Amino acid sequence: MKPMFSIHAGEFLVGDHVERQFPKLRVWVPSRDTGIDLLVTDSAAQSTVSIQVKASRDYLPTHVDPRYRSDIAACGWWNFNRAKLEGSAASFWVLVLIGLDHTRTDFLVVPPDELLGRLEAIHGESATLRTYFWVTKSGRCFETRGLGKTDLALIAAGDFESPVREVTGWLNNWTCLDVLATGGGRL
Numbered sequence: 001m002k003p004m005f006s007i008h009a010g011e012f013l014v015g016d017h018v019e020r021q022f023p024k025l026r027v028w029v030p031s032r033d034t035g036i037d038l039l040v041t042d043s044a045a046q047s048t049v050s051i052q053v054k055a056s057r058d059y060l061p062t063h064v065d066p067r068y069r070s071d072i073a074a075c076g077w078w079n080f081n082r083a084k085l086e087g088s089a090a091s092f093w094v095l096v097l098i099g100l101d102h103t104r105t106d107f108l109v110v111p112p113d114e115l116l117g118r119l120e121a122i123h124g125e126s127a128t129l130r131t132y133f134w135v136t137k138s139g140r141c142f143e144t145r146g147l148g149k150t151d152l153a154l155i156a157a158g159d160f161e162s163p164v165r166e167v168t169g170w171l172n173n174w175t176c177l178d179v180l181a182t183g184g185g186r187l
Contacts, residue, residue, distance in 0.1 A: 010055025010096040042180045052090035058098045068156030074135040088112040110170040141171040
């Protein structure tokens with residue numbers, strides 16, 4: 001028998017996080033796949049934020065110098081279909097990064113057009129956008145695909161600067177739900 005629907009672990013982690021951090025909000029699972037994995041509403045179900053969830057297993061590339069591995073909290077990799085990202089109906093994409101020590105989970109919460117623009121600025125306009133995101137234990141987050149060992153070491157040490165590659169502003173930034181939690185309008 002084929003199940004009607006199921007959620008994957010990343011969707012569960014996002015839903016659980018939202019319900020714990022915003023107890024007045026409600027998380028809904030759509031009954032069919034339309035490119036939106038979760039709907040988050042206010043308690044009266046009058047205002048909505050739609051979310052597409054993408055998860056990655058814990059991942060630390062083997063080429064990272066062992067001296068810097070202890071400074072990295074989480075690493076994840078994704079292959080995004082450019083057309084799906086470009087045509088996304090979701091208000092936000094949430095990328096789930098499982099901590100390397102399995103004691104933490106981080107989330108990049110980003111509008112799809114912003115994510116697409118950033119990835120195109122770094123990698124060009126190919127049909128598949130391959131990307132790695134790293135979270136440091138100091139709380140910074142970077143897109144690292146294509147960087148050399150020197151830059152990766154600088155990221156781990158907290159000394160790397162790149163406005164296009166740094167995405168710390170989206171890291172665990174759930175302000176997109178604040179308007180719902182405070183009784184505001186639809187996003």
